[in-house]
Amino acid sequence: MVRIRTDLATFAPYVPGKQPEDGNWIKLNTNEASECPPGALAALNALGPEGLFRYPDPTAMPLRRDLAGLYGLTPDRVVVGNGSDEILSLLLRAVCDPGAEVLAPDPAYSLYPVLAAAQGASYRAIACLDDFALDLESLCAARPAITFITSPNNPAGTSYPAGQIARICASGHNLVVVDEAYAEFAESNALGLLREFPNLAIARTFSKAYGLAGARVGYLLGPAELCQTLLAIKDAYNISAAAQAAAQAALRDRDWAEAMWESVRSRRSRLIAGLSSIPGLEPHPSQANFVLVDCGPHSAPWLLEQLAAQKILVRHLGHVRGAENALRITVGKDSEIERLLGELSAICHAC
Template sequence: MSYFRQNIDLMSGYQPGEQPPAGVKVIKLNTNENPYPPSPKALQVMQNLDGELLRRYPDPMAGEFREAASQVLGVPKEWILVGNGSDDLLTMLMRACADRDRNVVYPMPTYVLYRTLAEIQDGCIAEIPYDDDYQLPVERLIAANGAVTFIASPNSPSGTSIPLELLDKLAAHLSGILVVDEAYVDFAESDALSLVQKYDNVIILRTLSKGYSLAGLRLGFGIAQPSLLEGLIKVKDSYNVDAIAYRIGAAALLDQDYKIANAEKIKTSRTKLTNNLEQLGFKVLPSQANFLLAQPSQKQAEWLYQNLKNQGILVRYFKQPQLEDKLRITVGTEEENAALIKALTQPCGSD
């Protein structure tokens, strides 16, 4: 006997990247965390928090953070919806849009949480394959006629970015919502924010987990016209963002100089790490994110993943089509990246 809906029994839950136990020292290059500390201004807010914030319920719309995001992005605060990480916004979109009669569409491989959340809602899923170079299959995505279509740009796990003109074409031809998931936009050369002004069916998702070094805080937000956000507000949890998170997040967001400086360091390291991997025979896709998708020339990717883990270095391995011969590697500090290259060099002659 099962207590759950049939679709819940049949689905596999989302599998997050491995988190080592507290106190275990590893080089952690598997979950795309920023290797540098959060903004000192954000840390100062955390250190000076008033206990009264814990006694009272938080602002249900996280107004302080909306004001900060409005100032930084140049959009009205009413166009911003805050969530417990950008995953919370994804959940709202699925709650509002997905069911058995309405397609949830996305290209694959991509962020697998899209599939998990659609399965939870018992949604009708259409997965459109990318080619080996991760060129967006625009016509097939349009033909799938999604109630909601998810495009990660830069994409995970490939790191590749989608040209704005292709996203514009999608937005113009889709009858449903286009979600442009920009979790890694802080490491990219362009963004799709302009589409929000142009189309009322577009929502841009951002997070403070990557560029702002706040993955443990769980804070993200969506930008869209108020008519679209209105439906999402109906289905969001009543107090979905805690008062501590949105106060710290506002300080981090306003400290753009610090965020940009760290992002530039990561982009420089990304180029160097790409070159080093290519010298070892890896094929590396051009990345606009803080990670690389790298295909080894000789050793099996799964073997390399386990071998690195045995040496105290975690990278991400996906045992699924189009990815089972590749590793996704977060760009770490210069010291962490050097340790990775050394570990990849040493074991080449042995199993």
């Protein structure tokens, strides 16, 4: 019998959103984009056979150069990963000795405690204040190996000002990682702090803002010495040639990307307004490509089931603090939002 680490005996894995097997669903549960860059599709079509039978660039250097140019950095301050999830895992491997503390607000991305447990680290969550505000005093007083701040917050959609991130960095933390998976949809970000704080890194992804969730490409912007360590411990050839080509093409498709981001913001406003008009529902302000809506007198699990019966998928995160009776809804296409609002209105009015 294979011996498994004893600390993994009660390991609770990350539970992803449902992925339906047929295409007849309205899928608003995993915060994917509803389209992808035309340039990325063209790049995949032009890849050629060598993109399959040759190994890809092992460090994705051409893509790292493009990202460095976009953000005014040098390539040695950029690491590309198999989705930003791999970046988060590499960071824990790089800075966490067994038993080291991983810190995050609560709520936050639910993968953090999973990755901490897999690394043999301890995980501590500091409860957010009202309206999902950061408890800055408690966060700044802690001394963890690594601190994750999801901004915009997942699942709340709350974006945290750069001044708050700066305060945490200045308080003496070893490493502060701002997880900006949804930052392109927000009004602010922490990019301007990278030159000021040597203990700050920013994780981003092509999944949401560039419509490449299926390609699995994420990246880190951070101190050169940290990035070189991540490159040393990452898996070999971790980003396929197809994914690298698609990501580079997506960066070149800047006009398309910016138009898509603006469209998401506009549709997000319509979604919030529509949810607010339904009796009992209270959507939270959002700076992401999703909206968290408190279901009030209605049961969120029951609404989830009623929508699923109409082949509409949304997400209930009942284990997440502050979202026990809430649904997280991706900002979909106009037609999808209209259908969702119509079904929700009918269900709630029938109660």
